[in-house]
Amino acid sequence: MPPGNAAWAAAADGGSSGVWRPFTRSVVVDGTRIRVATCGEGPPLLLVNGIGGNIEMWQPLAARLRNRQLIMFDVPGTGQSPPLLLARRMRGYARLLAGLLDTIDIERADVLGYSWGGALAQELAHQFPERVRSLVLAATIPGLGGQPPAPWVLALMVTPTRYYSRTYLRLVSPVVFGSDPAKAADSPHGRARRVAPPSLLGYSQQLYAITGWSSRCWLHNLRVPTLVLAGDRDPLAPRRNARILARSIPDARLHVVHGGHLFLLEEPEEAGRLVAAFLAELDGAVLAQGGSRSST
DSSP, rough: OOTTTTTTHHHSSSSSSSOOOOOOEEETTTTTEEEEESSSSSEEEEOOOTTTTOOOGGGHHHTTOOOEEEEEETTTTTSSSSSSSSSOHHHHHHHHHHHHHHHHSSOEEEEETTTHHHHHHHHHHHHHHGGGGEEEESOOOOTTTTOOOOHHHHHSSSGGGGGOHHHHHHHHHHHTTTTHHHHSSSSSSHHHHHHHHOOHHHHHHHHHHHOOOOOOHHHHHOOOOEEEEEEEEEESHHHHHHHHHHHHSSOEEEEEHHHHHTHHHHHHHHHHHHHHHHHHHHHHHEEEEESSSSOO
16 A cells, blocks of 8 residues: 655645645445545554544644554545444444454554544454554543543534534634634644534434443453543543543553643644654564564
């Protein structure tokens, strides 16, 4: 698969200018068409986005994760991937994700899951531990048994309107994300939201998948190196959830960073540095044991 190195020419300044162009294509997995993108070279790092998010929203963080083959995809019903024909629970999305790795010839990858994507990353590591070298769980939850957000935050998350309306995103971002309105709406990731918003059906399918989901009873069985990242002012994924994840997953590390729920995209310097250092340490450990850095 072409690594899409040309993407870095535009993204080298952190996304403040130019156009980010990772290599994209559509593949069919278990009868479902999924848009997937890659850029960079090195050990594969799979990025799993939050609810409704698309590939282009990763630009701010992607520019800070060098020496990796980044793998991104539009979950069915988001970006340019059509919705599922039949709704799935999180276990079904994990099977679909494992099938996607098969289709693009990735045997094993580091997995970074963000928000809703963090739940899916946990489920993937639970069902298919042989496919996951390490986990980075950012601004995410263990589902039932964790600390839910305030009821008004949940109510505002039921609709994907923030993906369609800049004005609406500016209004709700301080309440839902703990974000400055301008950072949320007028940034590269804010503009990317509106270019390829999720369909109402696709968004509803993601809500259905995570409703009632929980990882609490099997987190202690996850035996992969794990980095847990949390924002210190995140209304959607309160910090206690990160402590639960870090305490329950054996030998997991916890870092609390300055920012709200969107810290990976709004404050990518610190988060990118932490992720890069964590993965580089794993690379070093593998090389010290005489293994290979690449998992393709």
